Amino acid sequence: MNSDADVGEIPLVAGQLPVHVAIIMDGNGRWAEARGEPRHAGHRAGVASVRSTIEECIRHGIQVLTLFAFSSENWRRPKAEINLLMDLFLSSLQRELKRMQSNEIQLRVVGDISAFPEKLQKRIRASEQATCGNRRLVLQIAANYGGRWDIIQAARKLAVAARSGDIVPEDIDEKVFARATSINDVPDPDLFIRTGGERRISNFLLWHSAYTELYFTSALWPDFDAAEFRRALDDYARRQRRFGQTGAQLEASD
Ligand code: IPE
Ligand code: IPE
Ligand code: MG
Numbered sequence: 001m002n003s004d005a006d007v008g009e010i011p012l013v014a015g016q017l018p019v020h021v022a023i024i025m026d027g028n029g030r031w032a033e034a035r036g037e038p039r040h041a042g043h044r045a046g047v048a049s050v051r052s053t054i055e056e057c058i059r060h061g062i063q064v065l066t067l068f069a070f071s072s073e074n075w076r077r078p079k080a081e082i083n084l085l086m087d088l089f090l091s092s093l094q095r096e097l098k099r100m101q102s103n104e105i106q107l108r109v110v111g112d113i114s115a116f117p118e119k120l121q122k123r124i125r126a127s128e129q130a131t132c133g134n135r136r137l138v139l140q141i142a143a144n145y146g147g148r149w150d151i152i153q154a155a156r157k158l159a160v161a162a163r164s165g166d167i168v169p170e171d172i173d174e175k176v177f178a179r180a181t182s183i184n185d186v187p188d189p190d191l192f193i194r195t196g197g198e199r200r201i202s203n204f205l206l207w208h209s210a211y212t213e214l215y216f217t218s219a220l221w222p223d224f225d226a227a228e229f230r231r232a233l234d235d236y237a238r239r240q241r242r243f244g245q246t247g248a249q250l251e252a253s254d
Contacts, residue, residue, distance in 0.1 A: 001109075016237040018190035020064035021057065022212070025049070026203055027196030027220030040084045045222035049090055051099075052072025056229045057137055058103055064138045064186045068204050072112070072146030081182045086120055089143065093123050097130060104136035110152075110182045111145030139184055145182075154180035154207075181207055188212060194226075195221045213239050 025046060031044030050067065057065045070085060090139045100107055109124045116124075157180045161167045167176070178184060189205060189212045197218040201209070217224070240247060 017233065018062060018213075018236055020066065020187050020189045021191045021193065022066040022189035022205055022209070023053065023139055024190075024194040024196075024202060024223075025221040026194060026198060026202075028222060030196065031222045033222040037110060039081060040088075042220075043085060044224055047088065049224045050092075050220050051096075052057060053134050053224065053229055054103070054105065054137065054139060056226050058105075060233065062137070064140065064189075066110075066140040066163075066183070066205070069113070069143065070140045070143045070145070070201075071203060072144055072149050073203060075115075075144075086117060089160050090120050090123055092229045097127055098138060100127070100131050100134070100139070105131060106134040107131045108138065108140045109143050110150075111143045112149060113144060115144050122169070140183065140186075142204070146203045147201070148203055150181050150183070150205075151207055153182065157168055159177040159189055178207070183208055190241075191215060191232065193217065193226050193232050195219050209245055211241070213241065226231045226245075 017065070028042030028046045029039040031045060034037050035041070053067075054065065056062075069089065074085070075082065094174070099105075107127050109128065111126055113121050124195055154177060158167065158172055158177070162169055162172075183205070188208045188210070191213045192201075192205070192212045194200075195217055197220075200218050205212070213236055216234055217228060217232065219228050240250065242250060
C-alpha cells in the first residue's frame with residue numbers, strides 16, 4: 001500500500017481537528033535494536049519523524065504541537081545515551097532554524113533547561129527569541145520536563161506570591177493555577193498520541209491532559225509518518241468529547 005498517496009484525500013471535518021496535539025515520541029531504541037543498530041541510530045532516525053509531523057501539522061492547520069523529547073526521568077539512562085540526545089537536540093536546533101523561520105514556527109522549550117549544558121541553553125534561548133514573532137504553529141519541545149515537576153513549580157510560584165501578599169490563597173482556582181504552569185497560554189491538548197506501544201503517560205502533561213483524548217499506536221517513532229498521523233487524526237475526529245455532559249445534551253446543542 002502506498003500510504004503516502006492516501007494522505008489528505010478525504011478532508012477531515014473542520015472543527016473535528018485538534019487545535020493542540022501532544023506526542024510522546026517513543027520507540028526509537030527498539031526501532032534501532034530491531035535493525036541490529038545502536039540505540040542512537042533510532043534517535044537520529046526519529047528526527048525525520050519530527051520534521052514530517054511538523055509539516056503535517058502545518059498542512060492541516062493544527063496550531064500547537066507539543067513533543068516530549070526528554071523526560072525528567074530520562075536522566076536515569078546511560079550517560080553516553082544522554083550525551084547523544086543533548087548533541088542531537090543542539091544540532092537539530094542549529095540545523096532547523098531556517099526551516100522554522102520559513103514555516104513561521106514559534107519554538108518554545110518547556111521544562112527545567114537549567115540542567116542542560118550551557119551551550120544548549122544558549123541555543124535554546126536564541127532559537128526561542130529568533131522565532132517568537134512566528135504565528136503559524138507553536139512548537140513546544142518538552143525537555144527535562146515532568147508533569148509533576150510542572151505542578152510543583154506552579155505550586156511554588158503561587159506560594160511565593162501568597163507569602164509576598166500578591167495573592168491570597170482563596171485566589172487560587174483552576175485558571176490561576178493553570179497560568180502558573182509552564183504551558184500557560186495555549187489551550188490544553190485535544191489529542192495526546194503515544195507511539196511505541198506503551199499505554200502510559202510517563203509523567204507527561206499531567207495537569208493539562210485532564211480532558212485530552214488519548215491515542216496509543218504500536219508504530220515506533222521513526223516509523224510514525226504522515227499516514228500514521230492521519231490515522232490518529234481520523235480516530236480523534238470520531239470521538240465525542242463530552243466533558244461531563246451526556247451524549248444527548250451534546251446532540252441537542254448541535
Ligand atoms: C523515545 O524513544 C526517545 C526518548 C525517550 C528520548 P526510547 O529511547 O524510549 O525508545 P525505546 O522505548 O527504548 O524503544
Ligand atoms: C517517555 O518515554 C519520554 C519521552 C518520549 C521523552 P520513555 O521511554 O522514557 O518512557 P518509559 O520509561 O518507558 O515510561
Ligand atoms: Mg521508551
